[in-house]
Amino acid sequence: MAATLTAGLGLKPAHYAEARDCAAHGLWLEVHPENYLVAGGPRLAWLEAIRERHPVSLHGVALSLAADAAPDAAHLRRLRALADRIEPALVSEHLAWSAWRGAYRPDLLPFPRTGEALGRVCANVSAAQDALGRRLAIENPSHYLALDGHEWGEIDFLAELSRRTGCGLLLDVNNVFVSAANLGFDAAGYVDTFPADAVLEVHLAGHSRDPALGERLLVDSHDAPVSEPVWALYERLVARIGPRPTLIERDDRLPAFDELLAERSRAHALLDAPLARAA
Amino acid sequence: MRAGCVPLAQFQDAFSRALLAEPAEADECVAALAAQPAFAVYRNTVMKGCVDALEANFPAVARLVGEEWFRAAAAVYARAELPAEPSLLAYGGSFPAFLARFEPAAALPYLPEVARLDRLWTESHAAADGPVLDRSAFARLAPESLGDAVLESHPAARWAWFDATPAFTIWSRNRDEAAAEGEIDWRGEGALLTRPVGAVRWLAVDAAACRFLDACALGAPLSLALESALEADANANLVRLVNALLDAGALARIRLPD
Numbered sequence: 001m002a003a004t005l006t007a008g009l010g011l012k013p014a015h016y017a018e019a020r021d022c023a024a025h026g027l028w029l030e031v032h033p034e035n036y037l038v039a040g041g042p043r044l045a046w047l048e049a050i051r052e053r054h055p056v057s058l059h060g061v062a063l064s065l066a067a068d069a070a071p072d073a074a075h076l077r078r079l080r081a082l083a084d085r086i087e088p089a090l091v092s093e094h095l096a097w098s099a100w101r102g103a104y105r106p107d108l109l110p111f112p113r114t115g116e117a118l119g120r121v122c123a124n125v126s127a128a129q130d131a132l133g134r135r136l137a138i139e140n141p142s143h144y145l146a147l148d149g150h151e152w153g154e155i156d157f158l159a160e161l162s163r164r165t166g167c168g169l170l171l172d173v174n175n176v177f178v179s180a181a182n183l184g185f186d187a188a189g190y191v192d193t194f195p196a197d198a199v200l201e202v203h204l205a206g207h208s209r210d211p212a213l214g215e216r217l218l219v220d221s222h223d224a225p226v227s228e229p230v231w232a233l234y235e236r237l238v239a240r241i242g243p244r245p246t247l248i249e250r251d252d253r254l255p256a257f258d259e260l261l262a263e264r265s266r267a268h269a270l271l272d273a274p275l276a277r278a279a
Numbered sequence: 280m281r282a283g284c285v286p287l288a289q290f291q292d293a294f295s296r297a298l299l300a301e302p303a304e305a306d307e308c309v310a311a312l313a314a315q316p317a318f319a320v321y322r323n324t325v326m327k328g329c330v331d332a333l334e335a336n337f338p339a340v341a342r343l344v345g346e347e348w349f350r351a352a353a354a355v356y357a358r359a360e361l362p363a364e365p366s367l368l369a370y371g372g373s374f375p376a377f378l379a380r381f382e383p384a385a386a387l388p389y390l391p392e393v394a395r396l397d398r399l400w401t402e403s404h405a406a407a408d409g410p411v412l413d414r415s416a417f418a419r420l421a422p423e424s425l426g427d428a429v430l431e432s433h434p435a436a437r438w439a440w441f442d443a444t445p446a447f448t449i450w451s452r453n454r455d456e457a458a459a460e461g462e463i464d465w466r467g468e469g470a471l472l473t474r475p476v477g478a479v480r481w482l483a484v485d486a487a488a489c490r491f492l493d494a495c496a497l498g499a500p501l502s503l504a505l506e507s508a509l510e511a512d513a514n515a516n517l518v519r520l521v522n523a524l525l526d527a528g529a530l531a532r533i534r535l536p537d
Contacts, residue, residue, distance in 0.1 A: 034366045034367065035366065035368065037365070037366045037368075038366075038368070038404075038405035038406075039405060039406055039407035039408075039434070040405075040406060040408035040409075040435070041405055041406060041407075041408065041474060042477055042478060045477075062365030062366075063365075067291060068286070068287040068291060069288075072365065099365070100292075100295050101292075102363060103295075103362065103363060104361060104362040104363070104364065104365055105295070105298060105328075105361060105362075106324070106328025106329060106332065106362065106367060107321055107324040107325045107328060109294065109321060111287060111290060111291070111294075112290060114287070116286065117287050144317035144318075144320045144321070145312050145315055145317050145318060145321075147312060182317065210317075210320065212316070213316055217316070217317055219320060
């Protein structure tokens with residue numbers, strides 16, 4: 001049950017054995033399902049071995065829900081088969097697009113949040129939820145560009161998406177911090193007004209400065225520990241909305257498993273505290 | 280024109296093109312976006328994602344030519360051919376063919392074949408699980424029906440014969456840190472990759488074994504498959520050939536036609 005999850009870790013192949021054997025209380029693990037859409041073999045075997053001991057979450061990056069096209073039906077069928085096999089605690093995707101006219105771009109691309117786009121994203125999220133037989137949590141992306149032509153603010157857009165489709169939301173606090181720095185809005189204000197009831201999961205990750213532009217452009221690089229200002233935003237969020245399943249993401253410059261586990265323990269302690277008070 | 284003034288599909292057409300084009304070439308509706316320095320984050324992420332995936336999928340090629348050469352070649356390929364599938368493990372199906380016509384690689388005639396072996400490794404790695412045929416299965420068939428029996432290759436078995444180059448030796452030396460050094464005998468050779476359990480394994484096989492497996496994959500009965508092997512090499516030792524395939528886990532089932 002998602003409600004009982006505390007803090008989890010993004011799972012990388014280098015850490016398969018340690019993750020499987022880890023006895024940390026409440027540990028859960030998240031993978032990109034695209035890496036496990038195989039007919040058989042060691043990848044699936046590892047995921048199933050880990051699933052035997054820990055809850056697993058599927059965090060998709062390729063459904064391209066904000067493309068002006070229906071999601072790839074064959075991809076949805078393969079995702080459904082994986083989900084039926086793994087029985088994930090959570091399934092999530094992004095408010096972004098990557099597939100367009102038959103080609104995939106390995107990125108999460110922005111779009112103008114118009115009324116037309118809202119209608120399309122709602123239709124795509126509903127189609128994906130129907131095909132998967134599961135509720136999705138949709139994540140706020142990182143922003144780099146000042147994009148003209150938005151008719152909707154991001155929070156209102158996500159809240160309306162959740163209202164119309166019944167989907168949940170995934171609040172990536174690092175993405176809020178990065179976007180706020182890049183676009184010049186107030187990160188705390190964003191976190192304070194994000195629709196609390198819809199939040200099924202929270203993401204925490206590290207970011208870096210753009211090599212060319214430095215402080216003026218932060219990149220959601222997932223190659224560093226969670227920064228202190230992001231921890232502060234996270235504490236502020238938990239104080240307002242209570243504990244939610246929280247994931248530490250790390251994709252690059254992978255440290256030792258124990259180092260990630262220590263970061264995860266920090267989130268776990270924050271989540272456990274209000275639970276303990278409530279008990 | 281403001282980005283939001285155009286329909287979503289038109290925005291996505293223009294944005295997609297701008298990701299792979301020079302900033303000055305961007306369509307009007309995304310020109311202001313493409314001119315922002317931050318647009319480079321998207322360009323770089325898309326290209327890095329493609330090139331990283333190719334480097335992960337073609338490790339022997341990357342090791343042979345060096346990281347810099349590989350990433351430059353991979354970027355040329357990626358610009359022409361973005362991933363067609365959501366799973367990046369599947370990316371690069373046409374990379375061996377690209378290398379075969381890529382002018383700067385002309386001096387390395389074995390490179391496309393090494394790429395093909397990297398690809399076969401990925402296919403084997405991701406293939407369905409399956410049973411591994413045991414010798415005792417042959418004993419359960421009446422000797423007179425053996426010739427009609429059909430051998431099915433294992434779902435994770437992949438093989439290829441390279442006529443002109445020792446591509447398999449070159450590939451395996453660049454795939455395995457512990458591989459033997461020394462002179463390479465410059466002649467054609469075959470490769471068999473299998474995954475009976477756990478990780479992918481590989482061994483050199485001769486033309487007769489490759490032809491035998493080709494025939495089995497086409498559903499030919501054992502008698503015809505053995506004939507094919509003899510066509511490739513009239514002196515082939517057929518018992519040793521079948522035993523080697525059994526030991527490698529290249530075969531899954533033996534069945535009699537209905």
